[in-house]
Amino acid sequence: MKRRSNTAAAAFLLGATLVSAQTFHRLGGCPTLGCVFPPDQTDFLSGQLFDIRLEVHAPINGSEAHNAGVPDEKFTFCIQNGSKGECKNATQFFGVKEPALEKWTFSYYEDLFARDAKTPAVVNVASKAYRALSLTKPGDYVAKLKYNNVSQTVAHWTVRQPATTRKAKNVLFFIGDGMTQPMITAARLIAHKSINGRYQSLMQMDQMDNLGHQMTHSLDSFITDSANSATALYTGKKSSVNALNVYADSSKNSFDDPKVETIAELFRRRIGGPIGIVSTAYIADATPAALCAHTRDRNQYAAVVYEYLNSANGWNTSLPWPTSCEGPDVIFGGGAEQFIAGPGSPNGTDYYKAFADKGYNVIWNNTALQAVGTSKKTLGIFSVSNMAKWIDRHVLTDNLKGQKNSPNGDGTDALDQPGLKDMTLKAIDILQARATSGNGKGNNKGWFMMSEAASIDKMMHVLDYDRALGELLELDDTIRASIEHLKKIGEYENTLIVITADHGHGFDVFGGADTKYLAAQTDERKKRDAIGVYESSGLSGYTVAEGSLPTNDTIVFGSEGPNFPVQWNPRYAYAAGFGANPDHRESYTLNQNGPRVPATKGDDGTMHVNPTDHTDGFNVGGTLDGTQGQGVHSLQDVSVFANGPGSEAFRGVYNSIDIFFKIADALALGNAKN
Amino acid sequence: MKRRSNTAAAAFLLGATLVSAQTFHRLGGCPTLGCVFPPDQTDFLSGQLFDIRLEVHAPINGSEAHNAGVPDEKFTFCIQNGSKGECKNATQFFGVKEPALEKWTFSYYEDLFARDAKTPAVVNVASKAYRALSLTKPGDYVAKLKYNNVSQTVAHWTVRQPATTRKAKNVLFFIGDGMTQPMITAARLIAHKSINGRYQSLMQMDQMDNLGHQMTHSLDSFITDSANSATALYTGKKSSVNALNVYADSSKNSFDDPKVETIAELFRRRIGGPIGIVSTAYIADATPAALCAHTRDRNQYAAVVYEYLNSANGWNTSLPWPTSCEGPDVIFGGGAEQFIAGPGSPNGTDYYKAFADKGYNVIWNNTALQAVGTSKKTLGIFSVSNMAKWIDRHVLTDNLKGQKNSPNGDGTDALDQPGLKDMTLKAIDILQARATSGNGKGNNKGWFMMSEAASIDKMMHVLDYDRALGELLELDDTIRASIEHLKKIGEYENTLIVITADHGHGFDVFGGADTKYLAAQTDERKKRDAIGVYESSGLSGYTVAEGSLPTNDTIVFGSEGPNFPVQWNPRYAYAAGFGANPDHRESYTLNQNGPRVPATKGDDGTMHVNPTDHTDGFNVGGTLDGTQGQGVHSLQDVSVFANGPGSEAFRGVYNSIDIFFKIADALALGNAKN
Structure with a gap:
């Protein structure tokens, strides 16, 4: 898994303050101002078709502002097979014509503070795309985008050695x-x-x-x-x-x-x-x-x-x-x-x-x-x-x-x-x-x-x-x-x-819930007493008919055969949850009227507990932002x-x-x- | 994995109303009134030592009340090798003396309603134990406890065929x-x-x-x-x-x-x-x-x-x-x-x-x-x-x-x-x-x-x-x-x-958290806006020095070497959670003063948010009963x-x-x- 390392990236960028390095990307796969797709660390199947997209970015404003927002249109792109060969211009390497230059502008927020302040960073782009290419010879390739005179973005590509014998029909x-x-x-x-x-x-x-x-x-x-x-x-x-x-x-x-x-x-x-x-x-x-x-x-x-x-x-x-x-x-x-x-x-x-x-x-x-x-x-x-x-x-x-x-x-x-x-x-x-x-x-x-x-x-x-x-x-x-x-x-x-x-x-199951006891309690907090953990999680209530003993003589199957529950809504249900969820209510009972809707939009325009969902359950506060009405x-x-x-x-x-x-x-x- | 089924359990019990069949067990591994340990479905290594415990239960009250709480002291226990052999009395089978009869009483709650009402079921027990036995011959065994005249509890045991060649020193x-x-x-x-x-x-x-x-x-x-x-x-x-x-x-x-x-x-x-x-x-x-x-x-x-x-x-x-x-x-x-x-x-x-x-x-x-x-x-x-x-x-x-x-x-x-x-x-x-x-x-x-x-x-x-x-x-x-x-x-x-x-x-990671943004918000709900999911989860902030780019040229290692984070408390942290947790507060920052204490005992004697934990975070309501101050x-x-x-x-x-x-x-x- 150890791969080639890129030692040639633009040195002048390293000192920059990048508040957004790890989130709210300017563009995924492109931490510098020169972008190569397929990006560094890409593997190909021999002969697999792919396009190449190059982009050179010039942010007008923000922490990466560059050259008054004028991108370098004279960038070059070459590809080299192996670590020592000549880096050939892509047109020569692939035997294709030079693509037309494309230009556009996009914007993004460097972080959530910028989003709240409505201060997007605006980026001008110069770009080219090479279409429907392929590499057939197994081995390592190096693709280099040179831009802004001193900068280059290097992508290491590998064509994996393909299997020569077909095993599966x-x-x-x-x-x-x-x-x-x-x-x-x-x-x-x-x-x-x-x-x-x-x-x-x-x-x-x-x-x-x-x-x-x-x-x-x-x-x-x-x-x-x-x-x-x-x-x-x-x-x-x-x-x-x-x-x-x-x-x-x-x-x-x-x-x-x-x-x-x-x-x-x-x-x-x-x-x-x-x-x-x-x-x-x-x-x-x-x-x-x-x-x-x-x-x-x-x-x-x-x-x-x-x-x-x-x-x-x-x-x-x-x-x-x-x-x-x-x-x-x-x-x-x-x-x-x-x-x-x-x-x-x-x-x-x-x-x-x-x-x-x-x-x-x-x-x-x-x-x-x-x-x-x-x-x-x-x-x-x-x-x-x-x-x-x-x-x-x-x-x-x-x-x-x-x-x-x-x-x-x-x-x-x-x-x-x-x-x-x-x-x-x-x-x-x-x-x-x-x-x-x-x-x-x-x-x-x-x-x-x-x-x-x-x-x-x-x-x-x-x-x-x-x-x-x-x-x-x-x-x-x-x-x-x-x-x-x-x-x-x-x-x-x-x-x-x-x-x-x-x-x-x-998702994980963490215990059992006595759904009858839970429903019978009127106090929110007391309802949580229905949750049994460890030894009180009990045994699966789904594989036996209600009221029967968990012994071999009570093996019965539901109408759908041995690989499905005997009953879907037992008194003693599993209790499960998520690492993240919207505001919702839990009673650990089967949703009888079709798929559940845990949260609905409230008066403030964000997602809150659905007032009609699991009405006999207890509230579980969410851990997601208010736009999320579902788990993630x-x-x-x-x-x-x-x-x-x-x-x-x-x-x-x-x-x-x-x-x-x-x-x-x-x-x-x-x-x-x- | 298909095992022998027990077709001989006590028929008269099957019609009983067993509110507690799946939780609050009278005794784990013993759904009927006769208990054999090791229980049904036990496998042994050839020659592995084990004790046998037999119990016959007579509940005085509750849904399983039997014989006015007087247990059968004349139960018998035999073991048979294979499916067709003679079922020999255990003393004969193992060449040991008949153990002394033991008697005791215990109680349990059939369900949470009984617990709240403080109405335990009380059970009288007659018991024997055979000590330090072993089975060496590979194959299937059947152990039968006969009690209450008409009842028997059958345990199928298997001595697995052992490996004869040692592979590991x-x-x-x-x-x-x-x-x-x-x-x-x-x-x-x-x-x-x-x-x-x-x-x-x-x-x-x-x-x-x-x-x-x-x-x-x-x-x-x-x-x-x-x-x-x-x-x-x-x-x-x-x-x-x-x-x-x-x-x-x-x-x-x-x-x-x-x-x-x-x-x-x-x-x-x-x-x-x-x-x-x-x-x-x-x-x-x-x-x-x-x-x-x-x-x-x-x-x-x-x-x-x-x-x-x-x-x-x-x-x-x-x-x-x-x-x-x-x-x-x-x-x-x-x-x-x-x-x-x-x-x-x-x-x-x-x-x-x-x-x-x-x-x-x-x-x-x-x-x-x-x-x-x-x-x-x-x-x-x-x-x-x-x-x-x-x-x-x-x-x-x-x-x-x-x-x-x-x-x-x-x-x-x-x-x-x-x-x-x-x-x-x-x-x-x-x-x-x-x-x-x-x-x-x-x-x-x-x-x-x-x-x-x-x-x-x-x-x-x-x-x-x-x-x-x-x-x-x-x-x-x-x-x-x-x-x-x-x-x-x-x-x-x-x-x-x-x-x-x-x-x-x-536990699972579900997104990223901008801990700086989270801490800067004063509104509980607004703090949750700091959680980024999907494309906003970003990249790992732990493997790069703060402010550096996620490219190869910034590979650095912490003082503990390449297999540990470079930093433990980045601005962009992972956001994680549990399927179940006590009331607590989340800010997704490193706990600086030693292991966390998420919940502490409140005035009502149950566990609530620890007022000194993650004070700049948002509240997450628990899904466990009030005795649980930790995850499970x-x-x-x-x-x-x-x-x-x-x-x-x-x-x-x-x-x-x-x-x-x-x-x-x-x-x-x-x-x-x-």
């Missing part, structure tokens, strides 16, 4: 969005029966062959969002919050930032097999989007859907990015608002029709999902917005009513939604059929699928622990069923299965579980970007001969 | 008390420099060859304490909170509960090599105590120290427990109050003298530690109570003054305390010398050491995140140095190194890292009890021929 990549080991532990507690401290069954994740940890931090902040982290997992590049497969430059345009090629694009380009995207989120959400889309702004939902079907340049169609997902063979999820003609869809058009016009089967419910053939590309959009949660689909089904979220946009309820398992198993069948038939290029060189349990994260955000754990258990059930299904169709031994998360939430992501390393060919590589502790390289190596995607 | 077992992966991630963030999302160095734990997870839950509650969890790690048996190497029976006597043999006792008995105990806690604390002591009450500190040196029966010296630690070769830690003649020491005597009388070198400071010879057994007690924290020994050294904690009891300050690294390296040298010389039996068959970073847990309890992470970094530094030292003395290839925790705390343990699985012979076995996900069996197998301790 198929890749099934599961993401439990926001899923941490404390959540897996809690899910095990409520779903798997334990007798005298010994579990009688285990999570499927517990039983995987290989275990690892990955570090989720971002390029320029130690907490990530799902766009940023998915970019790391799919491209092997750390980026910035909200960025999808681009480095965030300082320009306003969300579609001109420097791109990097994703695992899905590489799979299409180098192997040509079918790819699938499955998520319980709206399908333009960050984690599914990041397989195909390239934009600095994850909220460009219409563009994301456009990029699934068309080029990966979004609304900036003049750029020469040559690869795309070429229309994934399977797209299953929610998010009908990007397909129903209207404000959310690309150019306001009927985007179901756009997909159908390109030969897709288009389906809207589980009945159709089960019935649909496996030969054609298939778009399954099963609801407006995020799909319904496992608990609401299986336990509290009345909550599906009145949502007016039918994917066809007719204002009825999406009552017949599939679960993650339904979608994933069908996706396997379609991918497998298309991999072995003419329609899917038929080279039988395998398939690639990402399947996301999106609402682990979404329900943890709203402190709806039960729903989050329901989603986690559904993911585990899906993994179990997928393994069985792959065995049945003879592809298990050919398939690398990887399960991980993109980031965490600081956290720092902790997340687990990686893997089975199948190439899975041994997933053992141990590593960076999130390594997941990309490990999968790429299992597929030998970096082998130029491939 | 030495075992170095590190415990980071309370250490979770989120803490390791946070420690990495503050101590290891990252550039553009790539760490330039890593924790030693990150670099270990094998990674696993272990489940820490207890026998009868899903949250454990350190006594209970250490019992699992050292004996392979889940037990109850506060119990040290015994199953908790219902009698008042803390020294009559059924014992199980520990890894340290087994190492002494079967191999005869030297053993060492090192901890930064007072040495009678649960985690060190659990290597040698046997008592239901971890607070019997004097007895623990007595048991180190003498028999393992504590104050119940009539019991026939035949093994003990035989006086560990090395005991290093704090806790002078158990050695200075007075109320804390065994029988009020000078226990330094008791150790010296048995041939120990006795030392009291780091100077003496460095100077002491390696041939004799050595007792090093370096402070009253817990030892000083890393931050106070290295950064805020003035905090060592005025403590009046000198281990010699003269009321001066213990200024010359060693750290975990000092103690561990010296312990290795003593154990190695004694393993190869006549004094330590000299069979060169290796040594066993447990080294504990105790104050990760203690500082997390008091929400002193910085001190906790300092202790964690000291542990990591100790592991690194131990590996180097073992290589130097030629024992690295012979030594199994295992690092794990005994339980967690629900949590559920999450904890990491296991392992190197050396036998370490491959530590991969994957398993129960805490498996750690015992994995270490025992690496040493072939279960091999009867050993």
